[in-house]
Amino acid sequence: HNPANSNFIRNIIxxxxxxxxxxxxxxxxxxxxxxYLHIGHAKSIVINFDLADEFNGxxxxxxxxxxxxxxxAEFVQSIKEDVKWxxxxxxxxxxxxxxxxxxxxxxxxxxxxxxxxxEDLSADEIRAxxxxxxxxxxxxxxxxxxxxxxxxxxxxxREGEFGNGEKVLRAKIDMKSPNINLRDPVIxxxxxxxxxxxxxxxCIYPMYAFAxxxxxxxxxxxxxxxTVEFEDQRPLYNWVxxxxxxxxxxxxxxxxxxxxxxxVMSKRKLRKFVEEGIVDGWDDPRMPTISGLRRKGYTxxxxxxxxxxxxxxxxxxxxxxxxxxxxxxxxLKLQTxxxxxxxxxxxxxxxxxxxxxxxxxxxxxxPENPEMGTRQIPFSREIYIEQEDFMEDPPKKxxxxxxxxxVRLKHAYFIKCENVIKDEEGNVVEIxxxxxxxxxxxxxxxxxxxxxxxxxxxxxxxxxAEFRLYEPLMxxxxxxxxVKADVADVEVKEDEIVEVExxxxxxxxxxxxQALQGxxxxxxxxxxxxxxxxxxxHGYFNVDPKHSSxxxxxxxxxxSLKSSFKL
Ligand code: ATP
Ligand code: MG
Ligand code: MG
Numbered sequence: 001h002n003p004a005n006s007n008f009i010r011n012i013i014x015x016x017x018x019x020x021x022x023x024x025x026x027x028x029x030x031x032x033x034x035x036y037l038h039i040g041h042a043k044s045i046v047i048n049f050d051l052a053d054e055f056n057g058x059x060x061x062x063x064x065x066x067x068x069x070x071x072x073a074e075f076v077q078s079i080k081e082d083v084k085w086x087x088x089x090x091x092x093x094x095x096x097x098x099x100x101x102x103x104x105x106x107x108x109x110x111x112x113x114x115x116x117x118x119e120d121l122s123a124d125e126i127r128a129x130x131x132x133x134x135x136x137x138x139x140x141x142x143x144x145x146x147x148x149x150x151x152x153x154x155x156x157x158r159e160g161e162f163g164n165g166e167k168v169l170r171a172k173i174d175m176k177s178p179n180i181n182l183r184d185p186v187i188x189x190x191x192x193x194x195x196x197x198x199x200x201x202x203c204i205y206p207m208y209a210f211a212x213x214x215x216x217x218x219x220x221x222x223x224x225x226x227t228v229e230f231e232d233q234r235p236l237y238n239w240v241x242x243x244x245x246x247x248x249x250x251x252x253x254x255x256x257x258x259x260x261x262x263x264v265m266s267k268r269k270l271r272k273f274v275e276e277g278i279v280d281g282w283d284d285p286r287m288p289t290i291s292g293l294r295r296k297g298y299t300x301x302x303x304x305x306x307x308x309x310x311x312x313x314x315x316x317x318x319x320x321x322x323x324x325x326x327x328x329x330x331x332l333k334l335q336t337x338x339x340x341x342x343x344x345x346x347x348x349x350x351x352x353x354x355x356x357x358x359x360x361x362x363x364x365x366x367p368e369n370p371e372m373g374t375r376q377i378p379f380s381r382e383i384y385i386e387q388e389d390f391m392e393d394p395p396k397k398x399x400x401x402x403x404x405x406x407v408r409l410k411h412a413y414f415i416k417c418e419n420v421i422k423d424e425e426g427n428v429v430e431i432x433x434x435x436x437x438x439x440x441x442x443x444x445x446x447x448x449x450x451x452x453x454x455x456x457x458x459x460x461x462x463x464x465a466e467f468r469l470y471e472p473l474m475x476x477x478x479x480x481x482x483v484k485a486d487v488a489d490v491e492v493k494e495d496e497i498v499e500v501e502x503x504x505x506x507x508x509x510x511x512x513x514q515a516l517q518g519x520x521x522x523x524x525x526x527x528x529x530x531x532x533x534x535x536x537x538h539g540y541f542n543v544d545p546k547h548s549s550x551x552x553x554x555x556x557x558x559x560s561l562k563s564s565f566k567l
Contacts, residue, residue, distance in 0.1 A: 007312040009047065009253055013055055013223055016251075025057025026221045029083065029090070030064045030212070033075035033196070035267030036282040036289045037082045039303065039324075043258040046307040048225055049088045060219055061090035065097045066211045068195035068202075076196070078282070082290040086300045096215050097197040103206045103214055104158065106244040107169060107188060111150045115243050116187065117143055118153040119170045126168075129175075130183050137175035137183040157190055160203045164190050171210070173239060181236045185209050213237045217246035224250045227257045228316060256316035258307070262472030262509075263288040263321065264479050269504055273473070278508060283546070285556045286473045286512050296470065297532055297542025297558035298324075302331040318478045325559040332532060332540050332558070334369045340377075340410065340455040341520045341535040341555070343467045345384040347459065350415060352434045353381040358460070361441070363411040366534075377521050379412050382459035384519050389454045390431055392420055399452035401431065407452040410536060414439035414450055455536045462519035465553040468544070469514045475507050520553065527553060537561070 016022040027048040031041060052059040061083060065071050083090065110116035120142050121129065131137035145153075157167055169188035177183055187210035192203045206214075216224045224237075231254045241249055259265060265288055273279045273287065282289050285296035293303065306327045310319050358380045365372040390401040401407050406416040419432035439445045480503070524533075529545035539560035548554040 007047075007051075008314075009223070009225060009255065009312055010051060010054070012251075012253060013051060016222070017055065022222050025052055025055040025223065026060070026219065027052045027057065027223055027225060028060040028062050028216065028219060028221050030062045030096075030215070030226075031079050032064045032067065032070070032267075033072060033079060034067070034070040035075060035271055036078050036287075036291055038265050038267070038270065038288045038290065039260060039263075039293065039307075040258045040265045040288075041082075042086060042290060042303050043307045043310070044225070044227070045083060045086055045088060046304055047255065047312055050308070051223070051225075057222075058091035059088070060092040060094055060221070062092075062094040062215060062219065063096060064208070064212065064215070065095055065195070065197060066205050066208065068191055068193040068198075068205060071196050073196045078291060082294075085294060086290065086303065092219065094215075094219060095197050096211055097195060099211075099215060099218055100198060100202055100206070102218065103211060104204075106214060106246075107206070107210070108151065108154065109245065110171065110187075110243060111154060111169075112147060113243065114147060115172050116150065116169055117145050117172055118150050118157070119168045119184075119186070120166075123165060126186070130180060131175070133180065137180075139175050140170075140184070143172065143175075143184070154188075157188070157204050158202070160192070162190055164192055166190060169204075171236075171239070171243075173236075179232060179235055181209070181233050182239070185236060187240075209233055209236050210240055213240040213250065213252075214244060214246065216250040216252075217241055217248045220248045221250045224252045226252060226254055228254045228314060229257070230254055254314065255312050256314050258310060259316060259318045259478070260288060260321050260324065261318050261477045262474045262479070264474060264504060272505065273508075276505065278505075279473070280546075285468070285544075286470050294530075295542070295545055296556050297530075297540065298328050299331045302327040305331070321472065328559050329540065329561075332534065334366070336532045336534045336540060337365045337372060337375075338367070338534045338536055339375075339521055339524060340457055341465065341467065341518060341524075341533075341538065341541070342384045342386055342455070342457050342462075343469075343516045343518045343538065344387040345518055346387045346390055346428070347430045348383050348385050348415070348456070349430060349432050350381050350383070350435045351418065351432050355381055357381070358458070361411050375521075375523055377411060377523065378458040378461050380458050380460060383409070383456040384459055384462060385431075385454055385456050389452075390417070390428065392428065399450075400454055401433075401452075405452075406450050407454050408439075408441075408450050410453055410455045411441050412456070413437065413441070457519045457521055459519075461522040463522055463525045463553065465518055465520045465524070465555060467516045467518055467541070467555050467557065469516065469557045471509055471512045471514075473509055473512050474504075475509050479504060479507060520555075524553070525550075532558065534561075 029045050029048045049059045129138045168186045170184045171187050173182045175183045188204050191205050234252050237252045283291035283295045306324045358378050360376045361379050362374050394402045401417045403417050406414050413435040415433040415435045421430035423429050527543050531543045534540050540558040541555035542558050544554040544556050
């Protein structure tokens, strides 16, 4: 039993079923379509779908689309694609905006019960009246409006009589509650904006705190799993379910957010990368988005395993990105073909190899998975090797090529460095070697040993390719994580956000992308988008689906071969 793997939510559900409190399980994944999903969302997806699956329940995909200004159909589309790609199939597909009429009616019910009122104070005044943790709030002068007046004003809000921010609807709970969330939270606001689903039908929109519990209850969600920053909202969640007289009573359960080292995860910040042109879209391979990880070459299986291994607890710590890389390597090891690619080419001429002759050598596709068979690679008088595999004046323990030294060419022959050709400035431009035909790979040659084995690509048939190497986008191992519940426009102070954003953009890694122009084996010329390979001595690479073409194959580095990471 691995404690990191425990899941306290599973125990709650189990008890609910055993005690008869519940006779079925329905969970939901409720993204707001205001950006692309990131790996934090993957955690929520895996938790919700896995738990329902374990207890023969159902999981809905519900778009929590109650804020018309930030949401877009493009995001709806990408979210569906990402959930499917992760390997999950939702039961119901819902939009919170489809419940607007129902929510409106429930708000009217609250007004009739004397549990909600129309507020005329401005957002700043509301905040000032709300008090602080140490100081109780003060009642608004509009708190005691009559039911009739509230009904009339709320209807006129709906009809568009007032401008943005002129009025809001507030739940009437307790301005002196020690829980600030219960100090008459705003539950409806005016926003004259077109909505991606309902168009111009509405100009008032429910706030998250009011909408979310109603959405859950309408869908008969039993366990409403969300992240810890909503913990303080739970009493409000329960208040809304009870006071709006929902038949079905969902239970909110919070777990700790997933954060990954050297990455920021909030959609607000990720959007900033896109808007500022720091990345080439939400699917840039450096982004911690699902689409970015996919484009970089990560597999859904590795992401699922990683997320499961991080466990489910109340704490939101940072998880080392190397742990994810570890699972990616594990997943790719047996399924990806091995091949050779030269990232920084240096020409080698094998002077004793017959001019014009090309021979074909056989090489295993994956020595760890012999079923993958063999491939043919050409060999001739001219090849490319890595610049770093030659040194004119090497330190001790450098076993690669240097004048007079002999190395093994993987799958081919021993070659010995005889001569170094330089340009006028003294840069090494070409190496002249001789080869020993006796040493052919697979011939059983045992005459002498060499210490270094290097990779190469035959020069006349080599296919040009671009290699993109990535480093994390953020310099800081633990960039400031999103802590505030992103629930209410009136709660969020825009100037604070701007401040945080300015700071995090200063901490972007200027070396996060390095593009190299090199060569690959000729059998690689027909690779397709998303094909994955292990380049000998380099690592795993994915064919970029956006920029790779027949003329310019682009490989994204998924992960290098080795890591010091231990589970
Ligand atoms: P962001 O701040 O990145 O926009 P969010 O919580 O506002 O995140 P939603 O679209 O509302 O994004 O999230 C859908 C679900 O995914 C929610 O239940 C949310 O709690 C969960 N979720 C979001 N980020 C993480 C994370 N880092 N770890 C675990 N779950 C997350
Ligand atoms: Mg958000
Ligand atoms: Mg949200």
